[in-house]
Amino acid sequence: MPELPEVETVRRTLLELVRHKTIQQVTIHWPKMIKEPDDAQVFMRQIVGQTIHDVRRRGKFLLFELTDFVLVSHLRMEGRYGLYKSDQDVDKHTHVIFHFDDYTELRYADVRKFGTMHLFQNGTEETMLPLLQLGVEPFSEQFTVELLQTAYEQSKRTIKTALLDQKTVVGLGNIYVDEALFRAAIQPERLASSITAEEMTVLHRAIIDTLQEAVDAGGSSIKSYVNGQGEMGMFQQSLHVYGRKDQPCHHCGTPIVKTVVGGRGTHFCPLCQH
Structure with missing residues (x-):
């Protein structure tokens, strides 16, 4: 998607x-x-x-x-x-x-x-639906570390599942959640409530940077995506974990693992993310 x-x-x-x-x-x-x-x-x-x-x-x-x-x-x-x-x-x-x-x-x-x-x-x-219950835009001033902390401090969901929920912050899907969590060195199966204030600060920045770099690259053409002019995106060339099952981590060389979190295919490095 x-x-x-x-x-x-x-x-x-x-x-x-x-x-x-x-x-x-x-x-x-x-x-x-x-x-x-x-x-x-x-x-x-x-x-x-x-x-x-x-x-x-x-x-x-x-x-x-x-x-x-x-x-x-x-x-x-x-x-x-x-x-x-x-x-x-x-x-x-x-x-x-x-x-x-x-x-x-x-x-x-x-x-x-x-x-x-x-x-x-x-x-x-x-x-009205479908826009009524949408959360904040990640490039807006309303998207803050405090917003994430408040939304997740008592959550019983994994951080991967929580980030996919469009009622808190919009626009994140499978690709960019996996990539942001890798940049923040956070294991996707951790409970959202377990993320420390320091980790949340890093994650907040990772979300913004990942999305901005992807926008600058025209998005990721994983399957059939092209833009309005029929052109492919290029960010797939910069992916660290998504779609790289069994390939070596760019940072440590450990094979990337693919698992299922909240019913979604999830990629992470078992050494870099904890």
């Missing part, structure tokens, strides 16, 4: 491609992707004639700011957007097409059909 760096990269590339374009028509091949309103026909009627003024990100969600509405889109596992000319062939996995008045089309393709779209009146998107 695309995490914050991948979604941020998609946001930036899409902004260049679709800003100021006006939606003339919408084609929906898989109505189940439209979650709000619950009638795809209403969705189409509401969005026709709307101009895209901005593309924002909230956690792992893309927010298309339209004239009167905000389109909240989640890519899930393998969703992707691309801008095409209207006469180009349409891929069989394309499920939603936004036709613009300049004979281009923003197409949403999703092999697994897990992606979702919600359409809200401007200013109401944060008051």
Whole structure:
């Protein structure tokens, strides 16, 4: 699933491609992707004639700011957007097409059909699900060491599971939790409540640095991820533990271990992390 760096990269590339374009028509091949309103026909009627003024990100969600509405889109596992000319062939996995008045089309393709779209009146998107319960952004001033300490001081969950919970801090998924915990030298199966104040300070910085470096590299192309212009990310070349089972740790040479924590595949160095 695309995490914050991948979604941020998609946001930036899409902004260049679709800003100021006006939606003339919408084609929906898989109505189940439209979650709000619950009638795809209403969705189409509401969005026709709307101009895209901005593309924002909230956690792992893309927010298309339209004239009167905000389109909240989640890519899930393998969703992707691309801008095409209207006469180009349409891929069989394309499920939603936004036709613009300049004979281009923003197409949403999703092999697994897990992606979702919600359409809200401007200013109401944060008051309802799926954005309502999201935590703080890791690049914001609200993301502090104290926030993590307060959230986790009585937690009975592992630190890996706690960091994946989007209600505390958003944007972190399997890749970047594993990488941040490695940088902080913290074993992912430790209880979140066992993390000391000193360790939490290091972890806080590791989260920010890991995500920023990944954004700078355009994200990680582990499976099918590409940005809005069809380009791969490059951060996978800098991964220390994720996807490196049995390979030597870059720091100590010990083979990287893969286990399961909270139902998620988890990578760590048994010597460097404790």
